[in-house]
Amino acid sequence: MLSDTQGALSPARSDDNNPFFEGCGREGPIRCIFFSEFHPTAGPKISCQVPEDYISKEVFDAVSVYIIPKQQLQRSILTVNVLGHKITGFPINIPNKKYARNAFYFNLCFVCDAWARTVQYEGVVKKLAEYLMMMELESNFLSNELQLAPENCKLPSILQQILFDLNSKKSCTITEGTTNMHLKVVKVASDPPAILDHQxxxxxxxxxxxxxxxxxxxxxxxxxxxxxxxxxxxxxxxxxxxxxxxxxxxxxxxxxxxxxxxPIFQYSNVYCTTPALQKLSDDAHSQEECLKYVARSESNLPALRDVFNMYCNMTHGTTLKDLCLRLNPYTLKIDEQKLVQYGLLQGYIRRINKIPVHSGNTHGSEPPTAMTLQQHLNGVNSYDEICCLSGLSAAQLDQIVDSDPTVFIIWK
Structure with missing residues (x-):
């Protein structure tokens, strides 16, 4: 994929061999900006675009009904995916008897690759469209521009500046007469997942x-x-x-x-390392940060070798309690609770969940408490979730599970 600056200078069209796909979450540069209007005799048309001829007549005709839409869709963010392009616009209608057909319809659109995430551009498109509407209401800027010869138009140079600045700097300032407008592409985070009781x-x-x-x-x-x-x-x-x-x-x-x-911290938890732990052995800044975080005392830091050794000994079948009894982190100046916290935050380790599953077989001697928990022993809920739902401690749940031969454990 081209860098943002390259995208502004040498736009590249979508390719069937592109490894990216719609919904992949990757952001891409703006490939083109075009201004479209509803001409009183020709109908919807592109009056100006940079780079020139990026959007073909075939592409525009396929989506013109969404570029200059019916009244119900006016002043709404519209994004359409067509023929390898993703087009985002904010159509506007200015009613006034001075215009042919008693209204002026226009839309300024950003064009990106079909696979690219474009939600971060929506606010910019809306602000820019409203700025142009204000200019038209105050000084007939757009309608005058459309009547000028191409060499005298200001609009192409304005769109070129916006395209280059947003791709290279993620911000742009437009000055027209005494009016300034500041545009900035703001990164929009994905929606956070639902929060659960045991997290x-x-x-x-x-x-x-x-x-x-x-x-x-x-x-x-x-x-x-x-x-x-x-x-x-x-x-x-x-x-x-x-x-x-x-x-x-x-x-x-x-x-x-x-x-x-x-996850909830418990000494009965089991953790294992991830490939990200390699960073701790290679990055001096990460090493310094880690030692300060996991130390029992800020004035007496542990040895990196001991910290790394504790992480490396986190594996399937070994509880944190077993690890502490064997390596004694207290004598190594390591706070094991902070060690686990830091490892999880940095992705150096991950929790291996203990999930009880009821086999579905019933026995007359099955403990009454286990019977009441059967709905939760479904192979989906972990120990943490069941304890929060039932109010039991992990030790109490262990006793129930161990006494019931119809329940077995999955580590995942």
């Missing part, structure tokens, strides 16, 4: 950098109980806030990158 929020930024006035009242009430160990259900109970409100609050914090979700 543990942990701060990924220094919360001290935020003032109290920056948070809503629910968030102010919840924040003191987010410590990297309390799960959502426990936070709701301790903060005396309804569970769904806490989930909405945490989901909002996840969206803005303030917190990240990790």
């Amino acid at each position: 543990v929020p942990i701060f990924t930024v220094n919360v001290q950098n935020f003032t109290k006035e920056m948070w809503d009242l629910t968030t102010q009430q919840v924040l003191p109980f987010i410590n990297g160990f309390n799960h959502v259900a426990k936070i709701a109970a301790e903060a005396d806030v309804e569970s769904n409100l806490v989930k909405a609050c945490v989901q909002n914090l996840v969206y803005y990158g303030v917190v990240q979700l990790i």
Whole structure:
């Protein structure tokens, strides 16, 4: 894929051999910007585009009904995918008897590759269209431009500046007469996943950098109980806030990158390393950050070798309790709870979930408690989820599972 700057200078059309696909989530550069109008005799047409002839008549005719749409779709963000192009516009209708057909219809559209994510451009397209509408209402800028000879038009140079600046700098300032307009492409994050009772929020930024006035009242009430160990259900109970409100609050914090979700910490947990651990052996900055985070004392850091060794010994079949008894992190100046937190946050390790499954066979001697839990022993719910749903501790659930021959364990 071309870089953003290259895309502005030498647009490339979509190719059947392109490895990207619609919905892949990758962002791409703006390939073309065009201005379209409804001509009183010719109908919908492209009056100006940069680069020239990027959008062919065949492509435009295929989507013209969405470029200059019916009244019901006016002043709405419309994105269409056609013949290898994704076109985003914000059609506008200015009613006035001075225009032919008593109205002026236009649309300024951004064109990207068919596979590219374009939601980040929607706000820019809308703002730009409304800016042009204001210019038309104040000074007939657009209708005058369309009557000029091509060499005297300002619109092509304006569109060229927007195309180049947004692709290379993600921002652009347009000056026309005494009016300035600032455009900026803002990255739009994906919707955060649903928050579950057993998930543990942990701060990924220094919360001290935020003032109290920056948070809503629910968030102010919840924040003191987010410590990297309390799960959502426990936070709701301790903060005396309804569970769904806490989930909405945490989901909002996840969206803005303030917190990240990790599993509940327990010494019975099993973890294993991931390929990302290689970074800890190669990157000096990561090593320094890791040692400061996992140390029991800021003034007495552990040895990198000991930290790396503890991570490497996290494997299937070994609980954290077993690992601590064998390596004794206290004598190594390592806080095992922070070690696990940091490993999860950086992706160096992952939790191996313990999932009980009821076989479906029933026995007369089956414990009554196990009978009540059968709906949760479905091969989907982990120990953490079942404990939150039932109010049982992991040790109590272990006793129930161990005493029931119809329940077996999946580690995943």
